[in-house]
Amino acid sequence: MSDFNLSLHIMKERLSAGRMLVIWPLLAMFILFSSWGLSDPKANLPGGLIIDSAYDVMYASTAFIVFSATMGAVLISFDGISRDRLSGVLEVKLSQPIKRSVYARALLIGHWLAIFIPVLILNLLSLVIIWYRMDDLPSLEELFIHTIATGLLLLWYTSIQLLASSWAKDMGSSIAVGLGVWMLFTLLWLVLTTVVAGLSGVGVENLNSSEYLQIQATMDLFSPNGVYHLLLEMPLTDVDRGISPLATSMAAILWSTLPLYLFIRRIERMHP
Amino acid sequence: METCLTLTSVSWRHKIRDFSTWKPWAKKDGPGIHSIDLKIQKGSILGLIGPNGAGKTTLMRAICGLYDCEGFDKSCASRRIGIGYMPEQIRWEGRMSVRSALQTISLMRDKDIDLDSIIQTVGLSSKSEHYLDDLSQGMRQRLSLACALVGEPRILVMDEPLNGLDPLAQRAFCNLLKDLASKGVAIVISSHQVSDLESFVDRIALLHHGQLLAEGTLPSIRQNLGLKDGDGIVEMICSVTGIDPEDVSLELSNDDLLPFKQHVGEEE
Numbered sequence: 001m002s003d004f005n006l007s008l009h010i011m012k013e014r015l016s017a018g019r020m021l022v023i024w025p026l027l028a029m030f031i032l033f034s035s036w037g038l039s040d041p042k043a044n045l046p047g048g049l050i051i052d053s054a055y056d057v058m059y060a061s062t063a064f065i066v067f068s069a070t071m072g073a074v075l076i077s078f079d080g081i082s083r084d085r086l087s088g089v090l091e092v093k094l095s096q097p098i099k100r101s102v103y104a105r106a107l108l109i110g111h112w113l114a115i116f117i118p119v120l121i122l123n124l125l126s127l128v129i130i131w132y133r134m135d136d137l138p139s140l141e142e143l144f145i146h147t148i149a150t151g152l153l154l155l156w157y158t159s160i161q162l163l164a165s166s167w168a169k170d171m172g173s174s175i176a177v178g179l180g181v182w183m184l185f186t187l188l189w190l191v192l193t194t195v196v197a198g199l200s201g202v203g204v205e206n207l208n209s210s211e212y213l214q215i216q217a218t219m220d221l222f223s224p225n226g227v228y229h230l231l232l233e234m235p236l237t238d239v240d241r242g243i244s245p246l247a248t249s250m251a252a253i254l255w256s257t258l259p260l261y262l263f264i265r266r267i268e269r270m271h272p
Numbered sequence: 273m274e275t276c277l278t279l280t281s282v283s284w285r286h287k288i289r290d291f292s293t294w295k296p297w298a299k300k301d302g303p304g305i306h307s308i309d310l311k312i313q314k315g316s317i318l319g320l321i322g323p324n325g326a327g328k329t330t331l332m333r334a335i336c337g338l339y340d341c342e343g344f345d346k347s348c349a350s351r352r353i354g355i356g357y358m359p360e361q362i363r364w365e366g367r368m369s370v371r372s373a374l375q376t377i378s379l380m381r382d383k384d385i386d387l388d389s390i391i392q393t394v395g396l397s398s399k400s401e402h403y404l405d406d407l408s409q410g411m412r413q414r415l416s417l418a419c420a421l422v423g424e425p426r427i428l429v430m431d432e433p434l435n436g437l438d439p440l441a442q443r444a445f446c447n448l449l450k451d452l453a454s455k456g457v458a459i460v461i462s463s464h465q466v467s468d469l470e471s472f473v474d475r476i477a478l479l480h481h482g483q484l485l486a487e488g489t490l491p492s493i494r495q496n497l498g499l500k501d502g503d504g505i506v507e508m509i510c511s512v513t514g515i516d517p518e519d520v521s522l523e524l525s526n527d528d529l530l531p532f533k534q535h536v537g538e539e540e
Contacts, residue, residue: 005379006376006379006380009372009375009376009379010376013368013372013376016367016368017366017367018367083366086363087362087363087364087365088359088360088361088362088363089362089364091333091338091357091359091362092357092358092359092362092377092416092419092420093376093377093380094338095333095336095337095338095352095355095357096352096377096380096381097352097353097380097381097382097423098380098381098382103380271338271339272333272338272359
């Protein structure tokens with residue numbers, strides 16, 4: 001029980017940090033405004049995207065969650081360990097009789113909750129917006145999948161960022177690794193997918209061809225943002241990119257366990 | 273006197289970057305502590321003295337279970353229950369209150385802890401709701417002491433605790449340590465000045481280059497080394513190494529002052 005209390009304490013500490021004054025408005029603008037805009041029945045969306053249900057709005061607005069909430073996870077966690085290490089506080093913490101693995105878990109859960117709770121609150125508010133604009137609400141199953149997938153995405157980014165923070169000897173390196181990972185999966189992954197498609201002999205002139213979509217879906221299994229979208233596509237009957245739910249679930253489990261394992265191992269072997 | 277903790281041939285080598293190879297991840301054994309035998313006794317104050325790089329901090333970290341050392345049991349978590357550790361010069365900072373910082377530490381110990389009495393003991397009652405950013409260096413030292421007192425430890429390990437304290441606070445600090453020792457708490461305290469510790473320690477352990485050169489009461493060490501009252505650490509080391517105190521300069525490295533075995537791969 002005390003490790004959960006420790007997680008809650010870390011969460012409270014992070015939520016009261018000065019940087020939340022920047023993160024909250026950013027998240028609110030991205031999540032609430034995207035829900036407002038995408039739920040407009042007159043909206044003319046690029047790529048011929050048709051939105052005719054509440055879940056469609058939620059699915060489309062995840063592009064903005066990927067952009068803002070993952071950045072929030074990086075900004076909250078980049079100094080999760082490196083700051084304590086530089087100030088000497090980590091030495092005090094590591095000398096306490098708590099098991100290192102328990103401490104690592106508490107750190108992860110605390111930092112994850114600090115970004116997940118604001119996103120969850122804003123997602124609930126966006127439901128009100130969607131209901132007001134479209135007079136429609138997603139089903140409980142859709143809401144459950146959306147919440148779980150968003151929670152997992154933030155957990156993956158938080159664990160990767162804390163791992164980077166534990167490796168880094170200074171704050172700059174820590175945030176450089178975090179931003180690098182964020183840019184790779186959020187901005188550069190499309191370029192990487194196109195390169196892989198080109199090398200596989202699939203033409204990249206038409207990004208809507210079935211061969212390209214197949215390669216894109218496979219590549220998505222190796223990216224947290226991609227697995228997030230594959231999870232969100234599960235309830236959608238008109239989207240099938242040829243990846244089985246089992247493969248998506250396996251990828252989600254791997255993304256959840258591998259960084260966590262590496263992080264716990266790192267904390268267990270860490271010297272101040 | 274009852275022994276709280278026995279160190280038998282405790283050794284630890286830091287891993288440092290190996291510049292003899294192009295691989296940036298290559299490490300080799302660096303400085304550390306070598307075959308330290310020491311007994312920490314209940315209710316006594318043991319002063320660790322030695323020059324910079326002697327291994328005082330490494331030995332303290334080893335006692336606190338921060339390293340898995342040779343010659344020590346591996347159950348660090350169980351050993352850490354009874355130990356309170358105050359590292360040297362922590363830069364407490366952030367928009368967190370003093371109480372909240374202490375609460376973090378108390379949550380890492382599996383027992384109910386009366387934070388108010390600890391805050392009162394270290395004289396931080398008026399600052400308990402202040403942000404860490406607003407604390408002076410002396411207040412930060414007090415907070416570090418408060419963290420070490422969380423959980424009523426049997427052994428207090430303190431690395432250069434008097435640094436950054438004004439003379440009044442130093443005196444109060446020493447009085448507090450004497451009080452804790454009288455209640456049966458074993459205290460290990462380090463300094464590179466004998467004069468800092470002379471007035472209140474029971475025993476002294478002289479460390480140099482990771483080795484324990486002498487251990488005992490201060491008069492007995494001085495007597496064994498043929499020194500007179502008032503002689504400090506420089507005279508003690510010079511006495512062991514045979515170097516004239518008048519010849520000591522920055523050009524003399526630790527190796528020059530080391531009378532004992534050289535460890536493979538060890539550098540300054």
